[in-house]
Amino acid sequence: MLTVHHLGKSQSERIVWLCEELGIPYELKRYTRDSVTMLAPPDYKALHPIGAAPVVTDGDLVLAESGAIVDYIIAKYGDGRLVLRADHPDFAQFLYWFHFANGTLQAGMGRLMLLNRLKLAHDNPMLVATKARVDRAFDLVDARVREAEYLAGSSFTTADIMIGFSLTTMRYFQPYDLARWPNVVRYLGRVGARPAYRRAMEKGDPGMALLLS
Ligand SMILES: N[C@@H](CCC(=O)N[C@@H](CS)C(=O)NCC(=O)O)C(=O)O
Incomplete structure (x- = not known):
């Protein structure tokens, strides 16, 4: 049985979402942050050994890293979906946005979160450059979802699942005002309305307010 080990308010929400989209059987184990x-x-x-979420277990397999887990579940249980x-x-496009999600947007937001915790001067060059790069990433997403319904084009794919956390729950850790990116907000309205x-979200983080705007 596939078990999704979900750390509250974390990137493992992607894996719960993927399993719900596919409608596959899985066991959900929830853990709370310190x-x-x-x-x-x-x-x-x-x-x-990496000690970070997400992790799944499937028989004897223990697998970490969002992208690897998503690819594994799709290959084993996705049936081409x-x-x-x-x-x-x-x-x-599908490949680009799938990898952009964790490789560029989430990485940038993580760096920004850490720099902000250092309480640097507002004009610190690293802080300014990092913020500019995250803004640029939001610009790219906004432009993409202005021209396309989903990141890969007209179909909802795992690229949308990969980026969801960074646009929403990650903003509990690194607040980001989306006012400058109205197409991102409209896109979040589309994906956030999906029953899966x-x-x-209700199974993984019951009662958590969803940051969809
Ligand atoms: N690139 C990794 C990132 C994993 C990661 O940083 N997970 C965070 C959750 S958002 C975590 O586990 N934080 C708690 C900790 O490090 O103890 C992935 O996508 O799986």
Whole structure:
């Protein structure tokens, strides 16, 4: 049985969402962050040497890293759904946005969160450059979802699932005013209305306000 180990308010919400979109059987185990450090608790850290969410177990397999887990679940249980094949005209877009989500947007927001915690001067060059790069990432997403319904094009794919956390729940840790990016807000309205997203959030983080605007 596939088990999704979900750390509250974390990137593992992607995996719960993916399982709900696919409608596959899975067991959900929830863990709570340490209230002071906000880090994963010891029993979560013991699951995998990296000690970070998400982690899934499936039989003897223990797998971490969002992208790897998403690809694993799609390959084993997806039956061709939520991905574009290499012969699809939007295949390269799909790949780009799938990897952009964690490789650029989430990485940038994480760096910004840490720099902000250092209480640097507002004109600190690293802070200014990092903020500019995250703004640029939001600009790119906004332009993409102005021209396309979803990141890969007309189909909802795992690229949308990968980016969801950074546009929403991540803003509990690194607040980001989306006023400058109205197409991102409209896009969040589209994906945030999906029944599978609603179910996943309610199962993973019951009662959490969804940051969709
Ligand atoms: N690139 C990794 C990032 C993993 C990561 O940083 N997870 C955070 C949750 S958002 C975490 O576990 N934080 C708690 C901790 O490090 O103890 C992935 O996508 O799986």
